[in-house]
Amino acid sequence: MQKVRLRYAKHGKLRFTSHRDVARAFERALRRAGVPMAHSQGFSPHPKVSWAGAVPTGVASESEYVEVQLTEEVSAELLTSEINAVLPAGMEIRDAVVAGPGALADRLQASRWRTDLPGVGAAELRAAVDRLMAEESVLVERTTKDGRRAIDARAALVSAEVFESDHPVADSDRNVSPTARVDDWPTARGPYGILVTVVRQTTPVVRPDDVLSALRAVAGLAPTAAASATRLEQGPLGDGGGIADPLAQDSCADRSPAGEPAAR
Numbered sequence: 001m002q003k004v005r006l007r008y009a010k011h012g013k014l015r016f017t018s019h020r021d022v023a024r025a026f027e028r029a030l031r032r033a034g035v036p037m038a039h040s041q042g043f044s045p046h047p048k049v050s051w052a053g054a055v056p057t058g059v060a061s062e063s064e065y066v067e068v069q070l071t072e073e074v075s076a077e078l079l080t081s082e083i084n085a086v087l088p089a090g091m092e093i094r095d096a097v098v099a100g101p102g103a104l105a106d107r108l109q110a111s112r113w114r115t116d117l118p119g120v121g122a123a124e125l126r127a128a129v130d131r132l133m134a135e136e137s138v139l140v141e142r143t144t145k146d147g148r149r150a151i152d153a154r155a156a157l158v159s160a161e162v163f164e165s166d167h168p169v170a171d172s173d174r175n176v177s178p179t180a181r182v183d184d185w186p187t188a189r190g191p192y193g194i195l196v197t198v199v200r201q202t203t204p205v206v207r208p209d210d211v212l213s214a215l216r217a218v219a220g221l222a223p224t225a226a227a228s229a230t231r232l233e234q235g236p237l238g239d240g241g242g243i244a245d246p247l248a249q250d251s252c253a254d255r256s257p258a259g260e261p262a263a264r
Contacts (some may be wrong), residue, residue, distance in 0.1 A: 002070045003099035003203040004079060005247055011230075013058045014090025019054040025088050026066065035079065038069040052105050053234075056207055062094075063232040065104060065246070097250040100179050107246040108201055110158060110237040114169060115195040115208045120198030122164040124195030128219035129160045132211075140213040144204060153214035156206035158198040159241045166191045198241055201234070 010022065017025075027047055030037055039045040048069035055061045076096040084093050117125060132138060138154040163169045199206050208229035215221040235246035245251075 007095040015060040100250040111234040126162040128221040136150040138214040139252035
């Protein structure tokens, strides 16, 4: 068997779709592309697809990950083009590599998020962020499958930067453009604040809305319009707070094996 790791984006209207529906659409695309998938055993075989986390419903992402197991070798580049040709609008494979040793989930140590806050000025947002970063711990409550739970949003927060909507947001170390999908982000009259955060992958995961709850708790920040969040990247967390490419180790091992093309 061959295991391939894929980086994909979820944006546009598809960000309002649940992860379960996204998974169904992806498996349907694999069938339509004729990808030689390996299947589980038993009375109800399923394609061997493994998802490495997922953004909440309503949140866009430029950097999600999934692993697929194939019964024969297929060129990673060709696999990308074949699947992209049949994926629904709003989902796109950005990269594919043959999996090397080690678990992909272990490399996803942190995420970089962009949160647009219409109705909140950059100065007001910056003052609130300064107050949050000055705290050692800020507990917020979230409803989980086990009931209400207190989460320390500050402990997971590595860094936080504030930008204004009419100024470019700084690119990451891997040159992932935070303005690649401006259609996912809200429009407002006049400039507004943009919050870019790096958050550790804790259990439970601290989400953008948890950070907003923490800002409300410490500074009374209350946006007058709905916020819009996008995950820009995720991967290993460096000493300086930067995020590395989680597929880099696999890319060095073998980025494009020889093999027969998948038939669509």
